[in-house]
Amino acid sequence: MKAIIWGSCGSLPSPASSSAIRQKVKNALWAARSEQFQSEKQVDDFLETLPHSTHGTYKANTSCVQIDAGTEDVILCDAGTGLRDYALTIPADAQPRTYHIFVSHLHWDHIQGFPFFSPAYVPENTIIFHGFHSSIESSIRKQMRAPYFPVPFEAMQASIEFDIQENGSNFDLNDVHIRTIKQEHPGDSWGYRFEHKNKSIVYSSDSEHGPESRNSDYPFIDFFNKADILIFDGQYTFEDANNSKRHWGHSDHITAVELAARAQVKQLVISHHEPSHGDLEIESLCAEAAAYRQEYNQQNTSKSKHAYPETITLAYDGLVIEA
Ligand SMILES: [Zn+2]
Ligand SMILES: [Zn+2]
Secondary structure (H helix, E strand, O other): EEEEEEEEEEEOOOOHHHHHHHHHHHHHHHHHOOOOOOOHHHHHHHHHOOOOHHHHOOOOOEEEEEOOOOOOOOOEEOOOOOOHHHHHHOOOOOOOEEEEEEOOOOOOHHOOOOOOOHHOOOOOOEEEEOOOOOHHHHHHHHOOOOOOOOHHHHHHEEEEEEEEEEOOOOOOOOOOEEEEEEEEEOOOOEEEEEEEEEEEEEEEOOOOOOHHHHOOOOOOHHHHHOEEEEEOOOOOOOHHOOOOOOOOOEHHHHHHHHHHHHHOOEEEEEEOOOOOOOOHHHHHHHHHHHHHHHHHHHHOOOOOOOOOOOOOEEOOOOOEOOO
16 A cells, blocks of 8 residues: 655645745755766766755645555545646546545645546546535535636536545445544544555644643544554644644644654654745754654663654655555
8 A cells, every 4th residue: 555645735835936946956956066977867866865855845736645555446635736636647548437535624725626636527437525524515616616716516527426424434445444533623624544454544634733642542642553654744843833823723743753653653754834834944844853753762662662653754746655
């Protein structure tokens, strides 16, 4: 099973500006000033030695993650603008399919890609929204109404269904079992844990973890327990999450490490990046997270025990992570 990140930016799409791209090119050229490249492969190999912030960016599209469990049906989490980039990978002559979209909540950054989702305009396709907000259908329809969008929902010819469940419900899709949890976020949000053949991927976006997260019976410790991959909302700095942005519904990179360590998560993926943070700033938060991981494990793990999370990765659009 693998997770494919199609949208890692929180709140609104934030592609790199021309000046930011120019700075990246400048940094790369400067770093390469003493290299003698004989092939494009050597250039690619050299780029791999540079930080991701030099040759890429961490945030462009808003939330969308594909869970690839090898099923015929497609499994997606949220329908932010990353959904459109996913749709661009579908061949024009693709066989009709069923697309399942698990909705965390209805804030704009989690649904605004759907009007651009090309499979929704193909009559033979089926799209099923799964979630807990009774207003999923009306929200999806409303954002396509005039004057917000030129094409009405009714122009979508695929069969579009809405599977709305009560809090506490789980899902089964082919041989994938999906557990859920209600999260602290304005208007509520839900996290999803996908389990398949002894592997598990948790998608937990837009979720605040307040002081109660330090309790030993905090339910997220069980929900994240031994996950192979945890995709976590680390939008804020620890300082902001606990002070000026308390109750805004997001978490931070330090809390990400602490919960992942307690739950013995293997791969921690920090996502839903703050749009006002530059790529270097996001990398420095990740470096702080890595330092905290070491500090936390020195204090809480005896030498013989394994340290968690094994890896900390920053999400970016196009990242593929194997469980
Ligand atoms: Zn969001
Ligand atoms: Zn939100």
